[in-house]
Amino acid sequence: MALIENLNLWPPSKLQRNLALNSPPKLFNFKPSATHSIRKTLHTCRCSLVNEQQQQQASFTDQEKQLIDALIGIQGRGKSASPQQLNDVERAVQVLEGQEGKGDPTSSDLIEGRWQLMFTTRPGTASPIQRTFVGVDFFSVFQEVYLRTNDPRVSNIVKFSDWIGELKVEAAASIKDGKRILFQFDRAAFSFKFLPFKVPYPVPFRLLGDEAKGWLDTTYLSHSGNLRISRGNKGTTFVLQKKTDPRQKLLAAISTGTGVEEAIDEFISLSKSVAKDEPVLLEGEWQMIWSSQVETDSWLENAGNGLMGSQIVKNEQMKFLVNILPGIRFSMIGKFVKSGTKTYDVTMDDAALIGGPFGYPLEMETKINMELLYNDDKIRISKGYNNILFVHLRASDGSK
Incomplete structure (x- = not known):
């Protein structure tokens, strides 16, 4: 991401391999008995779930849905995208950037919170951290933006899994204008579920000088606060969401190999409630x-x-x-x-x-x-x- 792309230090590649080895298989892990055991629970919450997801779908405009449609099926958050898929995403991004999103996004409360990274371009200057972690579907990648505090920060988070932990790379942030956030890295650490303490990530931020600095422009922020397009100082484009399309949730479950049965059941339930034709x-x-x-x-x-x-x-x-x-x-x-x-x-x-x-x-x-x-x-x-x-x-x- 815009912060990660500025770090040109090699990440622990052995860690990535070990995390992948400890992950469940991506495909073919459906257990009918597990599905049977959860059906009664799903049935009781289905009405509220459907209402929530219907509101979620309605929170995207037609042009925003075109971008989401273009993202469906792209693996590695863009790493494995075909030329046609990249063209479709870029075209949808340009349409939204040419429209009037939320004005002065850095001054809006809508930019605050945790954003999930759905897509990023891959310039040649992308850092090893970006290449190693961001392109792995099994990992979830988030960006936290908190500008209205005594310690304004923008942080990138790579979540390995619920049972392993995460890497958090933090930067002190400041607002330059209505679109641009300036940042400077100052700390990073691993938080593992099996350890009672954080493991510092060995990056000498103070010695990096300008390499630890950068900026992030928000070129589109939806009026609902659910979709954001940003561009970094090294030319990378990012698409981030606070809420995801039901299809994205299903594909994310398949990528991680966790909760696939529940995701399919919920998705089918939703589709039946909103479908007009067979x-x-x-x-x-x-x-x-x-x-x-x-x-x-x-x-x-x-x-x-x-x-x-x-x-x-x-x-x-x-x-x-x-x-x-x-x-x-x-x-x-x-x-x-x-x-x-x-x-x-x-x-x-x-x-x-x-x-x-x-x-x-x-x-x-x-x-x-x-x-x-x-x-x-x-x-x-x-x-x-x-x-x-x-x-x-x-x-x-x-x-x-």
Whole structure:
């Protein structure tokens, strides 16, 4: 972030690897028994949850929703974004910056509080801290802004997990004008849940001189106080939110591997309460990012049942596509017909291993009754083979 991008010191890379090793798996950790045990609790709070999330959705303008839509599916807060995704985000950012957000944002109470970092660009000057921590989806990254105190501060927080702890990098702050905050790093520390004391981060701030200084411009602050766009002194663009879209909450749960069952249940409940029409199976290429079924030892069985890879939906046909080895793909083509409300009968019976211009046919057939639980132009939730839950992200609309 704007503060982190000014630190050009190597972070503890071993720590990052250890934290990642201690993290739960990102995918395939759905436990039906856990879902069953929480359903009664979810049912009692569902009305208040739905009302809260409906108000949350209404707090974003149409132009702000376009930016959020552009962010859906981008991994690593921009680190793994495609050129098209980056263009979509930049275009949405420019639209908002050209509009009239909250005037003099640094003087507004709306800028105060904890902001979650959703996206950042990656200039060549990005610090090792930024490259190491900010691009890891398993970690949550926040920025705290408190300017109306006796000790004004802007802090960046990397939260490793609820059970591990966080790194907090703090800077003394001052307001230069209606948009710009000046800052200077002065302390940083790790707070680990398993230690009763903080571990200082070994950065000699006093010796850094101007390297510890910088500025942060707020180029857009929403009137609701839920969305902020900022640009740092090294050219980095940041998109931050106080409240997140329900889809963002779901994808965050999948990225961390925690609370996925609850997130899906809440999301489906919300979508049912606000949906006017039944979901429709949209064409395009859909990448599977989560499944309630653990993969088996047979990659062929996994691929044939849609437990890995992507699906291409076009002209009432469906194709499973899995990259097995460099230059070798598994392909399985079939047809689908609408069989009822939100349900489709899918028959996959044309399988082959493809290497370059050559194909080796495989004798396989899979019949699936697919129930579409949710579908928009970015995300799809469905029940498929053997009643397994799937979450797919749309990689393209299939127009090319």
